[in-house]
Structures are given as structure tokens and as C-alpha cells.
């Protein structure tokens with residue numbers, strides 16, 4: 268008998284992008300979608316088309332350009348969302364509309380203010396409308412894990428009757444425990460016999476750290492689609508990490524006895540690409556893709572691994588695409604070595620970008636004795652995250668900082684703001700604070716610097732300084748920016764100006780759309 272095939276539904280570009288500060292440009296979404304297709308996921312949820320012009324465009328471009336996986340868009344259970352979603356996904360080889368409505372008591376009564384019967388009616392109408400456009404329709408009863416079992420079954424029955432081909436059971440707030448969640452899926456199969464004729468999917472969040480365990484419990488209970496995000500990113504504590512689910516199903520094939528059709532050797536590259544484009548770095552001990560996962564420090568472990576890797580490794584590094592190769596980069600390295608290293612990190616670079624990066628690497632190699640992998644990655648991030656000329660509403664022309672012992676650090680700045688020259692000065696607790704205060708004397712005060720992080724990439728006092736900052740605006744939108752320089756103050760100024768430009772770009776786009 269053939270094994271049950273598990274459909275991998277990737278929602279990195281939709282739910283993953285709901286991670287605060289993770290917003291991606293249309294082009295970045297397209298680059299990630301191409302990589303997800305190489306990884307071999309079955310479905311890519313590319314965005315929420317009604318959310319913004321940018322998200323509509325991203326879903327449309329993914330639909331137009333990606334071959335292989337189904338391309339899906341999210342829509343609330345109303346006509347406008349579903350119509351807009353279809354406009355974006357209709358170009359796909361295999362389009363899917365995913366519509367949803369919340370079913371738990373607290374969501375129904377306090378958020379939607381709808382009766383149980385009204386929700387069922389809305390479900391029917393939404394699925395029918397989507398079905399009018401597209402054969403492949405997914406329906407999710409949002410917050411299913413906190414919905415009474417019988418009512419959840421009533422809603423699912425209505426959605427199947429109306430034509431849904433996939434029913435997705437979300438644990439929207441990461442509340443479920445593994446056995447309980449598996450039992451919920453069993454209950455569904457038992458009480459809704461027609462569930463056997465559609466795909467039963469799960470979508471788990473990680474608020475209690477159970478997202479992967481709950482997804483796997485659902486697979487054991489008979490679910491045939493699992494939703495997740497690369498690196499486990501997503502709303503709040505994130506979604507189930509797709510690479511962890513994949514490697515569980517493969518490494519413990521003996522236990523799950525299911526098939527997945529995926530090229531695991533693309534996992535590491537996909538993870539690095541996402542971390543590099545979103546700036547959401549993963550912890551070193553993150554399962555499957557963390558930097559320490561195939562490293563051994565302790566003598567007893569090293570001794571064991573030297574005899575036989577299986578003593579302390581349950582997966583092969585090369586099976587997840589972690590080559591462990593350490594190309595040494597220096598001033599004698601050329602563009603091929605730089606490209607090879609960055610390609611392992613998931614970067615897809617234009618010739619111009621490769622030239623820029625190689626030049627900066629050589630500059631650094633002239634100043635530092637050694638250029639390490641992390642230096643090259645930081646330089647590539649810096650080069651690929653540049654704003655275009657038209658996106659730079661604010662530019663720094665000059666700045667000076669005066670600091671020393673027994674004096675208050677003072678800074679002066681000369682900026683160009685929408686073409687006009689502005690000068691200002693400021694004082695602060697330190698030189699970075701002083702220059703930041705000077706900038707803020709000419710910039711919209713509703714923008715606030717809410718976080719500042721400084722990291723030395725490698726090396727000693729001549730190391731590259733990597734500054735990342737978070738700004739927030741009056742609507743609590745978050746803008747993340749990072750910049751690199753050998754000079755800490757220059758890196759800080761560049762990051763702050765980049766963050767301000769990101770916020771101004773968002774404002775300009777919102778004004779154009781309204």
C-alpha cells in the first residue's frame with residue numbers, strides 16, 4: 268500500500284510576514300518564492316491581497332512567475348476580499364483561494380459579534396463565492412483549537428458542502444497540547460465522515476512552544492496537509508517551523524510512515540535567505556538550521572563523532588544542505604569565491620552587487636588581517652538592503668561629533684530632507700545619542716527610536732560595526748533598518764537614516780493608495 272503523502276503548505280510570505288518588522292518588498296517575496304519552489308513545498312501562501320497594493324502585487328507576481336507549487340492568497344470571508352484574492356492568484360498554474368472566519372466563542376462574540384448560525388452562513392457564502400472562481404478552495408475556522416468540538420464540526424460540514432477542497436484546523440493562539448490537538452483531528456474524522464474526501468490540514472502557532480509537536484500529532488491523527496513557516500517565523504511566537512516538520516517526517520519515517528516530496532538539501536539555503544532578507548536571525552541552537560546543530564565541542568562527543576558520526580548525529584548535515592565548507596576569503600579572493608559563499612547563504616545577487624560586495628570585502632581585507640564569513644554576509648546584507656535613489660527622502664550630507672572626558676557629547680548634522688537642506692545640533696549621553704538627537708531635531712517627531720543594537724561582526728577594535736535599529740510611528744508600525752561601517756557612529760547614522768526613509772516610504776505609499 269502506498270504511503271500517505273503529506274502536503275507541505277508554506278505560509279512564510281503571509282503568516283510569516285506578520286512577524287513584527289518582517290515586512291518584505293515585492294521583489295524579496297518573489298526571490299523567497301523561487302527558493303521555496305526549489306525546496307519543493309506544495310503550496311505557497313504568498314500574501315493577503317486585500318491588505319495593501321504591495322501585497323496584492325506580490326501575490327500576483329508570485330502567481331505569474333512560480334511554476335510547480337500551488338499559489339494561494341488569503342481572504343476574509345467576504346466578497347471584496349475573495350474577489351481581490353482571485354484577481355491576484357488567477358495567474359497561477361495552480362491557484363488557490365484560502366478564506367477564513369473565526370469560530371471560537373470569544374472571537375465570535377467579542378470580536379465579530381456574530382451568532383453561531385451567522386458564522387455558518389458566512390462560511391457557506393464565502394466558500395461558494397471562492398468556488399465560483401477557483402476549484403481549489405481552502406477554508407479555515409480561525410481559533411479552531413478553542414472552538415467547541417461539535418460546533419467546529421458543524422462549520423466544517425458547511426464548508427465542505429459549499430465546495431471547500433481543503434479544511435485547515437488552526438491553533439491560532441498556540442493554546443493546544445499535542446495529544447489534545449491530535450484528538451481534535453480524530454474527532455473531526457469520526458463526526459464528519461465527508462472529511463475523508465477533502466484534505467485535512469493543520470496550522471499551529473508556537474505560543475507555548477508546541478507548534479511542531481501539535482502539527483506532528485495531527486499528522487499521526489490523519490491530517491494530510493501541514494502549514495508552517497521557514498525558521499518558524501510568524502505572528503507573536505511564530506508558526507510551526509516547516510523545516511522541523513519536514514525533518515521529523517523524514518528522519519522518523521519509521522515512526523510516521525508518510526511521504527513528503529521535498530528537496531531537503533535546499534533547507535539551509537532557504538533558512539539563510541529568509542534570515543538575511545528579514546533581518547530575523549535565528550538562535551544558534553535552533554533545530555535543523557542553527558549554527559551549532561552540526562558542531563561538537565565536548566571531547567567525548569568529538570571522540571564519538573570521529574569514530575562514527577551517528578554516535579551524536581541523527582541527521583546528516585549535507586541532507587539539509589549545510590555544507591560546512593569554509594571558504595577563506597581575503598584580499599586575494601575574487602568574485603567567484605564571494606559568490607560561492609553568498610550563494611550558500613541563499614543570496615541571489617546581480618553582477619553589480621557582486622562587484623560592490625567584492626570591492627568592500629577587499630577594502631576590509633586591507634584593513635583587517637582576516638575577513639570572516641560573517642563579515643562577508645554582513646557586507647552582502649548591507650549592499651542588498653540599500654534603498655534606491657528615489658526612496659531616499661532624507662540624506663545625510665555631513666555630521667560632526669565632539670566628545671571626550673568631562674564634556675557633554677555634542678553633534679551637528681546637515682541633512683537633505685525632501686530636497687531642502689536642514690542643519691541641526693544636539694547633545695546626548697554619548698556620541699551616538701548626541702547625533703541621534705541632532706537628527707531628531709529636524710525629523711518628524713512622531714517617529715521614535717525604540718531599539719538600538721550594536722554588534723561587532725568579528726575581530727578587534729577594527730571590526731565592522733553592525734547597527735540595527737527599530738523605529739515606530741504614531742500607528743505603532745515598526746520599521747527595522749541596519750547598516751554597517753567600520754566607524755560605529757557612521758553605522759549608527761546610516762541605520763537611523765535608513766529607518767527614517769523606510770517609514771517615509773511607507774507613508775508615501777499609504778497616501779498614494781488612499
Ligand SMILES: CC(=O)SCCNC(=O)CCNC(=O)[C@H](O)C(C)(C)COP(=O)(O)OP(=O)(O)OC[C@H]1O[C@@H](n2cnc3c(N)ncnc32)[C@H](O)[C@@H]1OP(=O)(O)O
Pocket residue numbers: 282285315317318319342343344345367368369378379409439502
Ligand atoms: C489569524 C490570522 O493570521 S488572520 C490574518 C491576519 N492578518 C492581517 O490582519 C494582516 C492584513 N490585514 C490588514 O491589512 C487589515 O486588517 C485589513 C485590510 C484586512 C482590514 O483592515 P480594516 O478594514 O482597516 O479593518 P481592521 O483590520 O481594523 O478590522 C478587521 C475587520 O475585519 C473583520 N473580520 C476579521 N476577520 C474576518 C473574517 N475572517 N471574515 C470577515 N470579516 C472579518 C472584523 O470584524 C473587522 O470588521 P469591521 O471593519 O467591520 O469592524
Ligand SMILES: CC(C)C(=O)C(=O)O
Pocket residue numbers: 282341367407409410435437438439440470472
Ligand atoms: C488565517 C488562519 C489560518 C491563521 O493564520 C490562523 O488561524 O492562525
Ligand SMILES: [Mg+2]
Pocket residue numbers: 282437439470472502
Ligand atoms: Mg496563523
